[in-house]
Amino acid sequence: MQATMSDEMLELIAQRFRLLSDPMRLRILHQLQAGEKSVTELVEATGASQPNVSKHLSTLRTHGLVRRRQEGNMAYFSIGAPFIFDVCNTVCDSMKDELEQKTSLLGQIG
Template sequence: MQEVMSDEMLELISQRFRLLADPMRLKILHQLQGGEKSVTELVQATGASQPNVSKHLSTLRSHSMVKRRQEGNMAFFSIDAPFIFDICNIVCDSMKLELEQKQNLLGPA
């Protein structure tokens, strides 16, 4: 039997999906998948401005998706919620399957 979720729990789940709905946040998480990076490294890897990257890191940190480590005047970020890549892989795999099915319907080019 399926568990009934409260409105509050559904709202929390919705907030988590909204957090992941931003392409720049996904790009930052993807960069951090390989390990800890400084803000400067993330700016270079994403092509975004430092204030933009910092804003997204702050949002991700406030939702416990990334953690911050300070070393002198440098801030380093890493993944604090590794399950996020399970979600991303499920979505990516389903999108690949859907694309393959559409290509099969169209036949060879």
């Protein structure tokens, strides 16, 4: 990170994190990691309502995190910003590490 950080920059970064701060959106993105999916497929996979999925997809698209392709009646969505998975992996790794630390501490006690 830089030495100084402008307000706009901070706002942009925060915004990106905010997009990733919702379980349902994470679920959608997780599904898209396997490849392009239609709205209906995402509805089935996530268990959310169709309007809910559509709205999330809309906000994700507005911010460039997913792409949309229309084919006939259906809309196919796919990942639009690969950085997502780098970020998620980093977070998952950190959680795994912390979990292991706690586990090993428990091992020392027991």
